[in-house]
Amino acid sequence: MTGGAATPRWVAGAATPPPEPYDADVVILMLDRFEETLAAVRSALAQDGVSLHVCVLDQGSAPSTLTRMAEALAGEDRATLLASACNLGVAAGRNAASAFGHGRVIVGLDNDAVFGAADTVASLVAALDAEPRLAAVGCRIVAYDTGSDDRSSWGYPPAPLTCAGESFDAITFVGAGHAIRRAAWAEAGGYDGALFFCWEEFDFCLRAIALGWRVRYRGDIVVRHRVSGERRVAWASDRWFYFVRNRLYIERKLGTRWPALLPRVLGYWMKSARHGLAAETLRAVIAAERMSPGRRRAIPQAALSYISRNDRRLRGSLFTRLRKEVFSRLLTVASPAAE
Numbered sequence: 001m002t003g004g005a006a007t008p009r010w011v012a013g014a015a016t017p018p019p020e021p022y023d024a025d026v027v028i029l030m031l032d033r034f035e036e037t038l039a040a041v042r043s044a045l046a047q048d049g050v051s052l053h054v055c056v057l058d059q060g061s062a063p064s065t066l067t068r069m070a071e072a073l074a075g076e077d078r079a080t081l082l083a084s085a086c087n088l089g090v091a092a093g094r095n096a097a098s099a100f101g102h103g104r105v106i107v108g109l110d111n112d113a114v115f116g117a118a119d120t121v122a123s124l125v126a127a128l129d130a131e132p133r134l135a136a137v138g139c140r141i142v143a144y145d146t147g148s149d150d151r152s153s154w155g156y157p158p159a160p161l162t163c164a165g166e167s168f169d170a171i172t173f174v175g176a177g178h179a180i181r182r183a184a185w186a187e188a189g190g191y192d193g194a195l196f197f198c199w200e201e202f203d204f205c206l207r208a209i210a211l212g213w214r215v216r217y218r219g220d221i222v223v224r225h226r227v228s229g230e231r232r233v234a235w236a237s238d239r240w241f242y243f244v245r246n247r248l249y250i251e252r253k254l255g256t257r258w259p260a261l262l263p264r265v266l267g268y269w270m271k272s273a274r275h276g277l278a279a280e281t282l283r284a285v286i287a288a289e290r291m292s293p294g295r296r297r298a299i300p301q302a303a304l305s306y307i308s309r310n311d312r313r314l315r316g317s318l319f320t321r322l323r324k325e326v327f328s329r330l331l332t333v334a335s336p337a338a339e
Contacts, residue, residue: 001307003141004038005196006095007096007301008018008057008082008083008084008085008096008097009083009085009288010080010081010082011058011066011069011070011075011079011081011082011083012069012070012071012076012081013056013073013074013075013076013077013079013080014053014076014077014080015080015101015103016078016184017053017103018053018101019102019114020103020124020164021034021104021336022051022052022102022127023050023051023103023104023105023121023125024050024051024053024104024106024107024120024121024124024179025052025053025054025055025097025098025100025102025103025105025106026042026044026052026054026098026101026103026107026109026121027046027055027057027094027097027098027106027107027108027109028040028054028055028056028057028097028109028110028111029056029057029059029090029094029097029109029110029111029139029331030040030056030057030058030059030061030065030069031058031059031060031061031087031111031314032061032062032065033111033112034061034065034068034069036112036226037056037069037111038056038069038072039065040109040110040111040112040113040114040154041054041056041072041073041079042110043080043114043115044107044109044115044121044233045076045078045079046115046118046123047115047119047120047122047321048118048119048122049119049122050079050119050121050125051103052107052322053078053079053101053103053123054079054080054102054285055079055080055082055098055100055101056069056073056079056081056082056097057082057084057096057097058081058082058083058084058086058133059086059087059093060084060086060087066081066083067308068257068305070083071306072125076324080127081113082096082102084096084195085246085309088193088332089193089196089197090175090191090195090196090197090198090200091191091193091194091195091196091197091200092193092196094108094190095190095191095193096218097187098182098190099190102182103112103182103183104125104180104181104182104183105178105179105180105238106126106179106181106182106185106251107121107124107178107179107180108122108175108176108179108180109176109177109223110175110223110225111196112225112226112227113141113144113177113224113225113226114144114178114223114224115177115222115223115224115225115227116139116140116142116221116223116224117222120139120222120223121179122222123220123221124139124218124220124221125138125179126231127179127216127221128179128181129175129216130314131214131330133186133213133214134181134213134214134215135180135181135184135188135205135208135209135211135213135214135215135216135290136173136179136180136181136184136204136205136208136215136216137173137178137179138155138170138172138173138174138177138178138215138216138217138218139173139176139177139179139217139218139221139222139223140164140165140177140217140218140219140220140221140222140223140227141154141172141174141176141177141222141223141225142222142223142224143224144172144226144227144324145223145225145237146227147224147313149161149164150176151227152227153174153176154174155172155173155174155201155202156170156172156217156311157314158314158315163219164219164288165218165219165220166214166219167216167218167219167220168216168217168310169214169215169216169217169306169312170205170215170216170217170297170310170311171202171205171209171215171249171307171311172201172202172205172215173201173205173215173217174201174218175200175201176225177222177225178201178222180184180204181213182224184208184211184213185204187208188204188208188209188211188213188272189205189207190204191203191204191308192204194240194245194249194291194323195211195242195246195249197242197246198242198246199238199243199246199247199250200244200246202250202322203246203250206209206254206299206307207297209303209306210299210300210303212295213301214306216285216295226229240272240277240280240281241283241284241286241287242284242286244268244272244280244281244284244285244288245283245285245287245291246288247264247284248264248265248286248288249287249291249292250295251264252288252289252292252296253292253293253296253297254289254296254297254298255296255297255300263285265281268281268284269281269282275296296299298324302315336339
């Protein structure tokens, strides 16, 4: 899953991570937004109680922005700035940045977010160290300015939102702030680069769960997120297309046949028709079929039970899901496990 993209070139900072073992690689993708990205990098470098290396991967910023970041990281031996020749997307971009390091934990931080405390990364590493079969930990994502829960970044069933400060097993995590055990990342094959954007965390977690790993949400480990429309894919352009295409593609990888997917497709079409995006749904269905792999992978019964227990049972009846998920308005930011 991790291959297929050219190796990004080194720009500034350390040419390589330290050769000795260290705890975590903090991965940050950059596409313009210099001030926000620099704040995210500084937040990572300010972490205490943990050994880490920060990898910033630029994916097509303006030359002036790349130059400013290179100047900011010049001489920094705990950070590296890489640049890709093109926008690899979130999935392949994280793969490339993660492969650059060798820390036993890979911490993902959005470039419009900062860690909630100076020991956030240490807490993520400790959480994974405490549970040997834990593949990934999702952070509590709160609004940067208010500290209230960022509902647009809630990637779990609606019911646990009332317990956002607690912890529970899950079947995905939110990309804005998370940690992955490198051993699980390698065993599951990293992210599927074909997804480009949207659902990449869900797809990875399904593969990890099928291998016997678990995923956990930790409401006591916080990331502060600047909710902004800048450089986001608008619903009216490609965001809805990727949202639908990738979700259907994931089901096809699992071996789900199109007749079984028809209710989901109809639900997406009904939802998109309300917002003038029905054509994008049709385009997404066609693209998902073209992407469908010839070889399907089955999920073991134990993994299916885990998924049912920690997600499907919490979503309620078909009527409830239609009311809350199909006929609800489109959110500004896609919720990774909302459909």
